[in-house]
Amino acid sequence: MDEKYFPAKIERKWQERWAERGTFEVAPDDEKRKFYCLEMLPYPSGRLHMGHVRNYSIGDALSWYKRLQGFNVLHPIGWDSFGQPAEQAAIKQGVNPRDWTEDNIEQMKAQLKTLGIGYDWSREMAAHRPDYYKFDQWFFLKMLEKGLAYRKDSEVNWCPKCETTLSNEQASGGICWRCGSPVEKQNRPQWFLKITDYADELLADMSEIEDGWPERVLTMQKNWIGKSKGANVRFALSGSENTQIEVFTTRIDTIFGVNAIVLAPDHPIVEEHFESFESGVREKIVEIRAGQAKPVDYGEEVEKAGVATGLSAVNSFSSEEVPVWVGNYVLMSYGTGAVMSVPAHDERDGEFARKYDLDIRHVVMPVDEEAEGDVFTGYGKLENSGEWSGLDSKEAILSMTTHAETEGFGESAETYRLRDWGISRQRFWGAPIPIVYCASCGAVPVSISELPVELPESAPFTGVGESPLAKVSDFVNTECPKCGEAAKRETDTMDTFVDSTWYYYRYLDPQNGDAPFDKEAAEYWMPVDLYIGGIDHAVMHLLYTRFWTKMMRDIGLVSFSEPVNRLLTQGMVVGESFYSKDAESYVFADDVEIERDDAGKIVNARMKDGGGEVRIAVEKMGKSKLNGVDPDDMIEVYGADAVRLFVMFAAPVENELVWQESGIEGAVRFLQRVWRFVHKWRSSIASAPREVPNDLSKEAVALRRKAHQTAAKITESFESGQFNTPVASLMELSNALGDFKVETENASEGDRFAVSEAVRFLIIMLAPYSPHTAEELWEAVTNSETGIVESGGRFPVFDEEVAEESEIEIAVQVNGKLRSKVMAPAGADNQTLENLARADGKIADHTNGKEVIKVIVVPNRLVNIVVKG
RNA sequence: GCGGACGUGGCGGAAUUGGUAGACGCGCGGGCCUCAGAAGCCCGUGAUGGCGACAUCGUGGAGGUUCAAAUCCUCUCGUCCGCACCA
Numbered sequence: 019m020d021e022k023y024f025p026a027k028i029e030r031k032w033q034e035r036w037a038e039r040g041t042f043e044v045a046p047d048d049e050k051r052k053f054y055c056l057e058m059l060p061y062p063s064g065r066l067h068m069g070h071v072r073n074y075s076i077g078d079a080l081s082w083y084k085r086l087q088g089f090n091v092l093h094p095i096g097w098d099s100f101g102q103p104a105e106q107a108a109i110k111q112g113v114n115p116r117d118w119t120e121d122n123i124e125q126m127k128a129q130l131k132t133l134g135i136g137y138d139w140s141r142e143m144a145a146h147r148p149d150y151y152k153f154d155q156w157f158f159l160k161m162l163e164k165g166l167a168y169r170k171d172s173e174v175n176w177c178p179k180c181e182t183t184l185s186n187e188q189a190s191g192g193i194c195w196r197c198g199s200p201v202e203k204q205n206r207p208q209w210f211l212k213i214t215d216y217a218d219e220l221l222a223d224m225s226e227i228e229d230g231w232p233e234r235v236l237t238m239q240k241n242w243i244g245k246s247k248g249a250n251v252r253f254a255l256s257g258s259e260n261t262q263i264e265v266f267t268t269r270i271d272t273i274f275g276v277n278a279i280v281l282a283p284d285h286p287i288v289e290e291h292f293e294s295f296e297s298g299v300r301e302k303i304v305e306i307r308a309g310q311a312k313p314v315d316y317g318e319e320v321e322k323a324g325v326a327t328g329l330s331a332v333n334s335f336s337s338e339e340v341p342v343w344v345g346n347y348v349l350m351s352y353g354t355g356a357v358m359s360v361p362a363h364d365e366r367d368g369e370f371a372r373k374y375d376l377d378i379r380h381v382v383m384p385v386d387e388e389a390e391g392d393v394f395t396g397y398g399k400l401e402n403s404g405e406w407s408g409l410d411s412k413e414a415i416l417s418m419t420t421h422a423e424t425e426g427f428g429e430s431a432e433t434y435r436l437r438d439w440g441i442s443r444q445r446f447w448g449a450p451i452p453i454v455y456c457a458s459c460g461a462v463p464v465s466i467s468e469l470p471v472e473l474p475e476s477a478p479f480t481g482v483g484e485s486p487l488a489k490v491s492d493f494v495n496t497e498c499p500k501c502g503e504a505a506k507r508e509t510d511t512m513d514t515f516v517d518s519t520w521y522y523y524r525y526l527d528p529q530n531g532d533a534p535f536d537k538e539a540a541e542y543w544m545p546v547d548l549y550i551g552g553i554d555h556a557v558m559h560l561l562y563t564r565f566w567t568k569m570m571r572d573i574g575l576v577s578f579s580e581p582v583n584r585l586l587t588q589g590m591v592v593g594e595s596f597y598s599k600d601a602e603s604y605v606f607a608d609d610v611e612i613e614r615d616d617a618g619k620i621v622n623a624r625m626k627d628g629g630g631e632v633r634i635a636v637e638k639m640g641k642s643k644l645n646g647v648d649p650d651d652m653i654e655v656y657g658a659d660a661v662r663l664f665v666m667f668a669a670p671v672e673n674e675l676v677w678q679e680s681g682i683e684g685a686v687r688f689l690q691r692v693w694r695f696v697h698k699w700r701s702s703i704a705s706a707p708r709e710v711p712n713d714l715s716k717e718a719v720a721l722r723r724k725a726h727q728t729a730a731k732i733t734e735s736f737e738s739g740q741f742n743t744p745v746a747s748l749m750e751l752s753n754a755l756g757d758f759k760v761e762t763e764n765a766s767e768g769d770r771f772a773v774s775e776a777v778r779f780l781i782i783m784l785a786p787y788s789p790h791t792a793e794e795l796w797e798a799v800t801n802s803e804t805g806i807v808e809s810g811g812r813f814p815v816f817d818e819e820v821a822e823e824s825e826i827e828i829a830v831q832v833n834g835k836l837r838s839k840v841m842a843p844a845g846a847d848n849q850t851l852e853n854l855a856r857a858d859g860k861i862a863d864h865t866n867g868k869e870v871i872k873v874i875v876v877p878n879r880l881v882n883i884v885v886k887g
Numbered sequence: 888g889c890g891g892a893c894g895u896g897g898c899g900g901a902a903u904u905g906g907u908a909g910a911c912g913c914g915c916g917g918g919c920c921u922c923a924g925a926a927g928c929c930c931g932u933g934a935u936g937g938c939g940a941c942a943u944c945g946u947g948g949a950g951g952u953u954c955a956a957a958u959c960c961u962c963u964c965g966u967c968c969g970c971a972c973c974a
Contacts, residue, residue, distance in 0.1 A: 353973070359974090616897095616916070685910095742911090746900090746911035750911070833955090839907070873954090882906080887965055
């Protein structure tokens, strides 16, 4: 052990040693309890950023903690290596996407190793390698067999900038989730996965995981699935024998207030009667269609527009004839694509009716008279509703639904916001969809034994038009698997969310060539015990992956329904940015001079050279803001251990983390302090007695107590998912060691024991945060070169008796105000505490001459004396 | 508009879940060491008043429940996030 702390040196040493010994490589072991710790796999952009560092530091901390408790910890990593940037690079720089991707993986892997994250690298996977995407295709075929994959000619979201289709989620709000461009609509045949088949289960099974998942993630998913209960009701189209218009409504109780049926502009009935409409109507419908196809900016409210088609329909409840309109606010993709318009009891219908001067008839009376305005959307008492008049809304809904069912023109129904998952992408860099189109046989699946359908080496990357695959004739032209005739391959590739939906199952059995993974491996390791990632994946990835697990259960691959027991959503890493008002641009922190007042509050910031005013803000890191921090630079200056320690200490994991260089300096100071202390005591520790000596000094007893209390606290924090406070506890323990004022040469047996115990505790509890430093210190005090885990180092189990304080400070209050503190033996009874409190001089001053009404005693805490007068 | 979360020193954040508010770190102030600096070490640091022991105030604001509230309840202000014609 060097006298001084040289992080680069020890970090290299231990990274090599871990690799040599395979410290983090694991295999199923029925003797040990398993723990599967997972972080969201990165896209191999080529550079690690601070968000990654945070993500992996959290995962590694918990992995170490569990490992040190004797768990068999699976902690893998891989690459989400299909996707647009590689293809963009191919278009812009003419590089081969495969080479580009492999290079980036190489670089990021090196960075991860420099960080010293304890991964089982033997299980690494990468989505773009055929041995992985073969099983994307395998799953697709299995789902096709099960009827869970289908092809449908459908309108898709098209991003003109990325030149690709987007899922509904990716196009949410009318803008591309990746580049922010407005999304257009296009019609084309698409492959879909039937996630909607699992909508109910995805909702119901939330009860299985609600203890371990953040409430807001489940709420977001719930809203996304958007289950809505109501009824379908059919209106007969006037003048037509058996054409009916079906509407979905949650408020069948308002059906006597219907003044019109409003159809989506692309409703089949509109299509069917289109030619019979007057020319003005046709024009208006075309206009509405165009308007709906246009993406809408966030927050922008679209004015309602519509046109009466001239058709009319009969309200089966009232026998009333109502006009049929087309409206721009009705969506074909939700419910039945038709609504019954009830302007008195629905805001949208009200707005529509006001604009076009349609009848407004109230059929539900508010029960409390608080309701104002002409539209009342609450529940109330029915009126003007035939035999249902007088009923409460809720009763009426039940009764009217039953009536519709009996009469055969309606039934209760459920509708979801969730759509099926469109997976077709007009891209090269993704898993080919294993389908062949044959002139006589149609769409024919490639047989499983022929997988993988490999991507060609390269393709012409022009950046425009169809998928590049369509231009690779060797790829496109093939034979029909069924009839052997010449046929063409599907040239769309799969959404990359397919790759990331099941990657963590591949870690369980990464070499398997016959199946995505071995069922027994999954039995041992799954479900994931802790999954850590950003909140931005709350809906898409995390909903897809829950769906995928249920699908795998149904094809017999796994025996459970939920893949992740506990989810931790980590906050962003942000940086301080400096904006020069004179230059009207961001400037580097180094060029800024900060002035503070006596309390340390920043009062002024100016440029060092010109003195121009500078505005300081905390913003997402970015090149343009000059506030990005490169993990490699930080590791070089402070060491990986200090970076990791700071990242964990600076904020609770779910919060934003403000990167501050002064903060990381504090982290290094702490590590150095620990280092110096261990260096000074290392031989005394090595020769310390193994058993507790009898003659412990008061100070030694206090040090032991602190060590055991720290172990108790940290264990509790880890178990509850708190990672910042343990660092504070470690610092306290380190401070207590620093306060232990015995020189090594005068240390008694008892002193050496207490110091040795506290130091070993400290080192092991430091390992989750700063593993290299902990390993080096451990080696210095134990002389074992195999590393902490292999040499049997275990997370300290605290001894309650040792941790217990013998004397406790008791707060004494008079009328709830703190007036004094007294020392009392631990566990003293209420009477003793009260007597002690009353005997205190300061308390007497506050109670003399007053009548004591009541005395409240909280054992080991406080005494509150309530007085009058 | 609907839904959700959160407001604690100059800053990041603690607080055994109703029981001594501000742990720990940063920043700031003072001191020791040093030729000097860096590093390190020691002391102080919520606000106001007082030489002081101490007193008063204090967890966005206003009420309330309680012997006792950062924590529970009501209202209110603010910040952030999600959804947004979903019938």
